Amino acid sequence: MNRFNQIFDWIARCFRWVGFLLIYLVDTVILSFATMQVKHPTVVNRSIGMMLIYSAFVLAFITWRYQKQLQSNNPRHFGRTKLTGTRFGQLMAFFFLMYGIQMVWSLLISAHILGTPANQTAVNSQIVQLPFWNLAYSILFAPVIEELIFRGIFLNYFFRQNSRVMNVLGVLFSGMIFGYMHVTSLSTTWIMYSLLGCILGWAYLHFRDIRYNTTLHFMNNALSLLAYL
Template identity: 70%
Template sequence: MVNGWLDWLARSLKWVGFLAIYLIDTGILTLATAMVKRPGVANRSIGVMLIYSALLLALITWRYQKQLSQNNPRHFGRTRFTSKTITQLIGFFLLMLVIQFAWNLLINTHVLSDPANQTALNTQVLQLPFWNLAYSILFAPVIEELIFRGIFLNYFFRGNSRTLNFLGVFMSGLIFGYLHTMSLTPTLLMYAALGWVLGAAYLHFRDIRYNTTLHFLNNAMSLMAFM
């Protein structure tokens, strides 16, 4: 029992560590954005961010692949793209669009307020468009799917049962939502719903490329609509 709790604590600390080093990366980009009126500082910050981002991506990808090589009861790997899987992927994306539409409707009717996270991101995009768009659309989806779906499920919900799969997707979605809002508000459920769709896609296709593609499309649609 003691060893089991110690193992769980070690895995929790590792996962939080991966999340922390990701937040450092976003913090460097935020610094670069804040220094946009000082081009020298902003450019150096962007250079540091690019190097840090490459190292971060390599580390998290290595951790994920090592996890799968050691324990992979769900048989995650590569699922061949076919007309069937692409059609199913479109179905998942349409579900995300429905959530986004419902979310925007609630905001426009003043049932919900604009999420602070999205407002802050929109402001950063206006200040430093290229790098904030590139990071949010191309880089963030890869890292977040590796952390919130790939590594998370293998750390805490390793078995391949309906109960564990449901709990894994549910918890990863809630944590995903909370870390995007940092508050217990109805907006958390909207972010969590997107996380639940991404988690369901990961378990359905058994290939992290599919939910990463969904995440990429969702972020691109959100930010392009803003622009």
């Protein structure tokens, strides 16, 4: 019976996590709709207003669920860690590691060894059509909510045990799923996105504070997107 309860609990956690993801994706759909209606300012304004209200709800709800999760089960002692000179240096090391991957990626694209990711092409197109809101969303909002879902909630839902094996598996799986959410096919581009996701997972386990991840994700998105303007 205990084994059955464990399986049922795991399935329930899967459904809840997918639910968080779907709630977030609805927000991106609203923004995409507003972008497509750029020739109709009234529709755009109403859609953006709806998106802002919905985004506030999504952020408040998922942050609340994350905090409740840590209160009920937090074996790794995630929370808030003071920013010191050492941690700042470590944060920058993680950033430059991500930047290095982005540079190699860009060189491979420039050399026509890899194509520009469809996800990046779509984002760039949306930025051209509706620059302010798409940039603000991708740089300011997406990093926060994606770190809460892909690192914060995911690792404590499915890889709770604080052991080396669970930590490695958690980083790998969170990275691969993060990659798949950006590229829905097994490819070199998927590997690149997955590597970035793994670095973010590693950073979360290292700092034990989601704010460091949000900062890394923010800097990475800002660098990637602003380079295309």
